[in-house]
Amino acid sequence: MRVLFTTNIPSPYRVDFFNELGKSCDLTVLYERSDANNRNNEWLKSKAKNFKEIFLHGYKVGNDSALCPQIINYFNAKLYDIFVVGGYCTPSGIISIIYLKLKKIPFVLDFDGGFIKEGKNIRHYLKKFLISSASWWTSTGPETNKYLCYYGAKPENIFIYPFSSIKKEDVLNKTLDYAEKQAFRQELNIPENKMIMSVGRFAYVKGYDVLLKACPKLDKDTGVYIIGGKVTEEYAEMKRKLNLPNVHFVEFKTKNELAKYYKAADLFVLPTREDIWGLVINEAMAYGLPVITTTRCIAGLELVKNNENGFIVPVNNHQTLAEKCLTIINNTDLRKQMSERSLETIQEYTIENMAERYLQFFKNIKFKSKHK
Secondary structure, three states: OEEEEEEOOOOHHHHHHHHHHOOOOEEEEEEOOOOOOOOOHHHHOOOOOOOEEEEOOOEEEOOOEEEOHHHHHHOOOOOOOEEEEOOOOOHHHHHHHHHHHHOOOOOEEOOOOOOOOOOOOHHHHHHHHHHHOOOEEEEOOHHHHHHHHHOOOOHHHEEEOOOOOOOHHHOOOOOOOHHHHHHHHHHOOOOOOEEEEEEOOOOHHHOHHHHHHHHHHOOOOEEEEEEOOOOOHHHHHHHHHHOOOOEEEEOOOOHHHHHHHHHHOOEEEEOOOOEOOOHHHHHHHHOOOOEEEEOOEHHHHHHOOEOOOEEEEOOOOHHHHHHHHHHHHOOHHHHHHHHHHHHHHHOOOOHHHHHHHHHHHHHHHHHHHHOO
16 A cells, blocks of 8 residues: 655654554655754654655745645655645645645545634635545544534544554553652652653743742642753743742753653643643653643643543643642642553553554545445
8 A cells, every 4th residue: 555645844753653654554755844943953863764755845934844836746646545644734735735636636634633713714714625625534532523523524534543652662561659750850860759740842832831830839849840942031030030949941851861751750731822732741641640731732631531640721720730730749649540540541542553543544545445
């Protein structure tokens, strides 16, 4: 089976997925560009092993997309059995969808998630045109299904898959006890006895100002570690004004380095104002962490259940965020139960399972196409 997949950049989790999928099909991936303005270069070092990668030439747009007119030259039904457009909102993605629709070539529109935007403006109708033009759609779950159907997708042609950035080998066999966590904290020179962590860029959308406002209610022996690159002056100033010696800003860490922080932590918090998915939620759960995130995080809505493995809190509400952090961090038994539940929930969400589900989906498409 010959599959052509388009996407914007070679994100590590995407490359891992393509390498796994490429074990079972003849896969070619078109990238709009090789870099991203808002990512550390270390983040983009994954390489193709089991698939063919092609980097297009075009005009860079925004942080991680590009306008590559030559992309249409690759949509040849004689060369590929299945076409997957990975994104409808990049310039190259828009060109691809319009071309495939005009040529009446069936294609899959690949989705990680989405939030419905109210209002019937030009943007709404353009989005509806682009999304409804596909023949099939991939979805990360019920929340994304609502989004797709709102913009014209056919429910019977939506395929749900376990979106993930972690491999089976990355998921812990069991939760870590206090002594094990303390050992990692000592290795990382973390002085506090309890630890809350978050991972993400120091950008407004991630909501770290909300987390900082919640921190004065926490015990000073609870360390808060925000890992994501060079801290902005705004957040550094907030830390000073709020007198938060237990808050630590940590620069970019590799996957192996980051794993030690996950193992050292007691709780993971992502106070995002909007994350179309939020793969750090998957990663935290793979290390057996309870999770607190917001109503604007698709991964949270799909994977986190209130009082089971964490809490979903309103956006911009530092008081509720502080309350839920205290609920978990100060209750050893509850924390243990939530940790175990996170590990149980995340078992299905691996790169291997993700690739297997896509492969079955592609086989179904090919079978149905042959028997029309």
